[in-house]
Amino acid sequence: MTIKIECRTIARGVAEGEVLLSGDALSFLGNVDPKTGVVVDPGHAIYGECIKDRILVFPHGKGSTVGSYVIYQLKKNNVSPAAMINIDSEPIVAVGAIISDIPLVDRLDKDPFTIFKNGDRVKVDSTGGFVELMNR
Amino acid sequence: MYLTAEEENVLDGEQGETLRKAMEILVALGDIYGADGLIPVKSAQIAGVSYKTIGDAGLEWISNLEGTVKVPSILNPAGMDMLRWKEMGIEPEFAEKQLEIIAAYEKLGISSKCTCTPYYLEGFSATCGDHLAWSESSAVSYANSVIGARTNREGGPSALSAALVGKTANYGYHLDENRVPSVSVVVDHELSGSDYGALGYIAGKEIGNRVPMFHLASTPTSDELKGLGAAMAASGAVALYHVEGVTPEAKQVHFDKPDENITIQRSQLDEVYETIIGNDDDLECDIVAVGCPHCSPEELNNIADLLEGKKIEKELWVCTSREVAQRYPDVVKRIEESGSKVLCDTCMVVSPATEGHNCMMVNSGKALAYVPGMCKVPAMYQKGWW
Numbered sequence: 056m057t058i059k060i061e062c063r064t065i066a067r068g069v070a071e072g073e074v075l076l077s078g079d080a081l082s083f084l085g086n087v088d089p090k091t092g093v094v095v096d097p098g099h100a101i102y103g104e105c106i107k108d109r110i111l112v113f114p115h116g117k118g119s120t121v122g123s124y125v126i127y128q129l130k131k132n133n134v135s136p137a138a139m140i141n142i143d144s145e146p147i148v149a150v151g152a153i154i155s156d157i158p159l160v161d162r163l164d165k166d167p168f169t170i171f172k173n174g175d176r177v178k179v180d181s182t183g184g185f186v187e188l189m190n191r
Numbered sequence: 192m193y194l195t196a197e198e199e200n201v202l203d204g205e206q207g208e209t210l211r212k213a214m215e216i217l218v219a220l221g222d223i224y225g226a227d228g229l230i231p232v233k234s235a236q237i238a239g240v241s242y243k244t245i246g247d248a249g250l251e252w253i254s255n256l257e258g259t260v261k262v263p264s265i266l267n268p269a270g271m272d273m274l275r276w277k278e279m280g281i282e283p284e285f286a287e288k289q290l291e292i293i294a295a296y297e298k299l300g301i302s303s304k305c306t307c308t309p310y311y312l313e314g315f316s317a318t319c320g321d322h323l324a325w326s327e328s329s330a331v332s333y334a335n336s337v338i339g340a341r342t343n344r345e346g347g348p349s350a351l352s353a354a355l356v357g358k359t360a361n362y363g364y365h366l367d368e369n370r371v372p373s374v375s376v377v378v379d380h381e382l383s384g385s386d387y388g389a390l391g392y393i394a395g396k397e398i399g400n401r402v403p404m405f406h407l408a409s410t411p412t413s414d415e416l417k418g419l420g421a422a423m424a425a426s427g428a429v430a431l432y433h434v435e436g437v438t439p440e441a442k443q444v445h446f447d448k449p450d451e452n453i454t455i456q457r458s459q460l461d462e463v464y465e466t467i468i469g470n471d472d473d474l475e476c477d478i479v480a481v482g483c484p485h486c487s488p489e490e491l492n493n494i495a496d497l498l499e500g501k502k503i504e505k506e507l508w509v510c511t512s513r514e515v516a517q518r519y520p521d522v523v524k525r526i527e528e529s530g531s532k533v534l535c536d537t538c539m540v541v542s543p544a545t546e547g548h549n550c551m552m553v554n555s556g557k558a559l560a561y562v563p564g565m566c567k568v569p570a571m572y573q574k575g576w577w
Contacts, residue, residue: 063222065219065222065223066215066219067215089248120238120346120347121239121244121245123346123347123348124239124245124246124248124249124252125248127248127249127251127252128246128247128248131248131251143223144219144223145223146220146223146346146349147346149216149219149220149223150216150219150220150346150348150349153212153215153216153219153348154212154216154252154348
């Protein structure tokens with residue numbers, strides 16, 4: 056059974072992947088290695104995890120606006136997330152997602168940290184304005 | 192957010208991929224901040240120019256864009272003087288990438304004049320109430336506060352999107368209700384010259400991203416206001432401030448007195464002058480850099496007067512825009528006769544040429560806030576340049 060959750064569209068697109076939950080906000084400049092997609096900040100909630108091809112769920116972005124270009128670099132290096140889900144998007148991640156063609160949504164009807172577990176298969180249809188939790 | 196039929200068409204890609212992306216960025220920002228729609232802008236100023244900042248990823252993204260900007264658009268300072276980069280000690284590999292970035296922007300119809308003071312340039316003047324899409328934090332502060340124009344602090348890609356579309360999302364400082372002061376700052380001793388940068392350095396940390404109303408004992412010049420605003424945008428995130436009896440909106444609009452009141456003492460400013468930021472040791476400064484933000488014609492003239500008949504013993508950089516330097520070749524010549532360098536298109540904060548110095552002396556609260564962290568060079572603040 057799939058569960059469909061309405062959300063707000065920030066960057067259009069459709070993608071599917073396995074969920075990676077990060078309770079911490081993310082600064083793409085500094086927290087993530089743009090060559091490997093691995094989170095390199097030892098103090099971060101998902102330190103050591105690789106964000107490549109994941110449905111990356113985090114509260115919001117933070118830090119330098121150059122972070123938008125780091126997201127673009129991740130995409131060019133084929134190590135970017137498949138899609139991103141925020142509680143509330145802010146401009147750094149929003150702009151980074153748009154220039155990199157990575158679907159981004161926020162303000163889900165249900166709290167993503169309650170409804171998703173790490174490894175869940177999720178489809179983000181940002182163009183359609185919904186997220187689907189598959190195979191439950 | 193409401194879009195006209197034409198704007199919807201752009202968002203659906205009917206005018207090509209570049210404009211579709213640009214519109215998607217404007218709409219996303221508008222949605223995030225609750226804008227009701229898009230508004231036309233008079234000009235755009237685009238950050239994300241120095242190769243040091245945006246790297247290969249930024250260069251690639253800009254290079255892939257197509258089309259022409261719809262309003263006069265100009266760039267933030269780059270990592271080097273476009274003509275004298277060799278003299279600055281810039282590596283050829285860096286220079287090549289930097290020139291590629293500028294060329295990519297020029298292809299889109301953007302002026303390659305790189306400056307944080309577009310308001311001194313032909314075609315970029317603004318008046319009270321004009322809507323703009325500027326990105327450099329001191330230019331945003333000057334436009335909002337000293338001119339009374341209206342702009343948010345746009346990121347590089349969003350300013351570029353606004354330039355390509357000719358519009359920006361109507362939120363933040365474009366709206367009356369967000370321009371009301373929420374904190375008073377009182378300074379009851381006389382200030383002059385670099386005191387204003389020191390005041391901004393202190394006040395910015397306390398104000399954060401709020402809108403302050405200053406009550407000052409002295410009347411600042413527009414150059415002094417430039418220094419105050421630049422420092423507050425660097426040590427804090429102040430994009431708009433008012434000065435009672437001085438700035439245009441403070442004169443035109445009756446604002447209620449804010450509940451919170453901050454008083455800044457002379458002793459707090461003196462502390463700024465006494466500390467070397469970024470190092471505990473008693474370092475000897477080996478370079479002096481002025482022109483953050485870029486020098487106005489008046490400031491260049493004052494520097495030329497101070498240097499008249501003198502030879503410098505330490506390296507001295509005077510940063511300004513190329514257009515202002517070209518407008519006053521005699522003043523530039525008088526400055527350079529002392530052995531100083533008048534550098535255009537760049538500054539001590541964004542150029543890699545700053546790195547490797549021992550300690551930099553500055554007269555800018557903004558440079559004091561950024562040079563130690565961004566360039567890893569300790570910085571000290573100098574009193575009373577002019």
